[in-house]
Amino acid sequence: MLRRPVFAANWKMNYGPTDARAFAAAFAARWTPRADRTVIVFPPALSLSTLAHALGGRTDIAIGVQNIWTEAKGAFTGESSAAMAHDAGARYALVGHSERRHVFGETDAQTAKKCLAAARGGLVPILCVGELLEQREAGATEAVVLRQLRAGLAGLAELAPDVMSAMAIAYEPVWAIGTGRTATPSDASAVHAAIRTALVERVTDAANDIPILYGGSVNAGNAASLLAAENVDGLLVGGASLDAESWAAICDT
Ligand code: 13P
Secondary structure, eight states: OOOOEEEEEESOOOOOOHHHHHHHHHHHHHOOOOTTEEEEEEOOOOGGHHHHHHTTOOOOEEEEESOOOOOSSOOOOOOOOOHHHHHHOOOOEESHHHHHTTSSSOOOOHHHHHHHHHHHOOOOOEEEEEEHHHHHHHHHHHHHHHHHHHHHHHTTSSSOOHHSOOOOEEEEOOOGTTTTTOOOHHHHHHHHHHHHHHHHHHHGGGGGGGEEEESSSOTTTHHHHHHSTTTOOOOEGGGSSSSHHHHHHTTOO
């Protein structure tokens, strides 16, 4: 099947409401809607609502939340639920981003719960997986990535296959994030192929609808070659998504 390419901007901890509004104005002026791709912007939670309002008329630009908590509500100081993010305008949720795992200590068990919480809260989970440099050097890339993948999918196991397939995967090798060093298109392709095989085993045929994005030092110069690699269905971009012009150039790949 033909998967529509997905271009996702992860702002990480950049751009409060004022800067988010300015970005929305600049990007909306520069970016012409294209029906052949999905564009998603992940601002910090505090800027979700502002960005949603600023992009109000632009239904071609979707918004996502960078992280959610596992429960729907309650005594979880500092956290946001999927339903709250949805209410603020989000339709997607990143789950298990490298920084959540390695800076904040998020476990596979938590990513599993967050995938389910996202789906139950009306958000499409984008499960992020990726190996550390020492794991790659030890030849453990596939084992690590597939362990993270299976753990995340386990959280969705109780859903029907068609509901379960309403998700995306992002492969982001940790050593490529924010380092200026990308995986080669063929390295990315090999890992994406392993992910695809595992998805088909787990989710059956509906798995072919699940886009697999690559992330890690993607920019306007390398986006085309990465996106052309087999099994790479989209890009998850950090630093190069913060400039409206550079982000538009990537979305035009
Ligand atoms: P960079 O594009 O800045 O390397 O970040 C990648 C990333 O972590 C996106 O989620």
